[in-house]
C-alpha cells in the first residue's frame with residue numbers, strides 16, 4: 001500500500017497547540033479520511049468539487065499518494081488536521097509557484113469540528129511555514145462567494161481581498177465565483 005516515494009519522503013508534523021497538530025497524510029490514514037469524507041458528503045459537496053468522485057478508500061488513497069508525489073517533487077504538501085486525537089479535516093498547499101514564490105492554501109473540516117477555531121489556527125500555521133520555512137512571498141486563499149465560514153478565515157488572519165474571479169469553479173451543476181484573498185510576507189511580518 002505504501003509507495004516508494006512515500007517511504008522516501010520524510011513525514012512532517014506541525015504542532016499547533018496541546019490539542020491540535022498537522023501531519024502529512026500517509027496510506028494508513030486512508031480508511032479514516034475516506035470515512036470522514038463519506039460521513040460529511042452532503043455538507044462538503046456544497047463547496048468542494050471532488051466529493052462525488054471520492055467513492056471508495058482507494059479514491060482517498062489515490063489522493064494521498066498524489067499529495068506525496070507533490071511533496072517529493074518539492075511542490076508543496078497536504079496535511080491531516082488532528083484535534084484531540086481525531087482526524088478533523090485536511091489543509092494543504094496547492095502546487096507552489098516557485099518562480100513567483102507564491103502558493104495557494106485549501107482546506108476543509110468535518111462538520112462537527114467547526115466553530116472551535118481549528119481551521120484558523122491550522123491556516124495560521126501553514127502561513128507561518130510558507131513564509132518562514134519555504135521563504136515564499138505571497139499566499140492566496142480562494143473562497144466561493146457565499147461561503148461565509150471559509151471567507152472568514154483569511155479575513156480573520158488579515159488577508160486582503162484582491163478581486164473576484166467570475167465563474168471560476170464548477171460545482172456539480174453550477175459555477176461559483178471565487179474571491180481571491182492574499183497575504184504578502186511583508187505585511188504578515190508587520191502584523192505579527
Ligand SMILES: CC(C)(COP(=O)(O)OP(=O)(O)OC[C@H]1O[C@@H](n2cnc3c(N)ncnc32)[C@H](O)[C@@H]1OP(=O)(O)O)[C@@H](O)C(=O)NCCC(=O)NCCS
Pocket residue numbers: 043044047048107108109110113114115116117118119120121142143144147149150152153
Ligand atoms: C470552511 C471551514 C473550514 C470553516 O470552519 P470554521 O469552523 O468556521 O473555521 P474555524 O475552525 O477557523 O473556526 C472559526 C469559528 O470558531 C470560533 N472560534 C473559537 N475559538 C477560536 C479561536 N481560537 N480562533 C478563531 N476562531 C475561534 C470562531 O468564532 C468561529 O465561530 P463562528 O463562525 O461560529 O462564529 C468549514 O466550514 C468547512 O470545511 N466547510 C466545508 C468545506 C469548505 O468550504 N472548504 C473551504 C473551501 S474554500
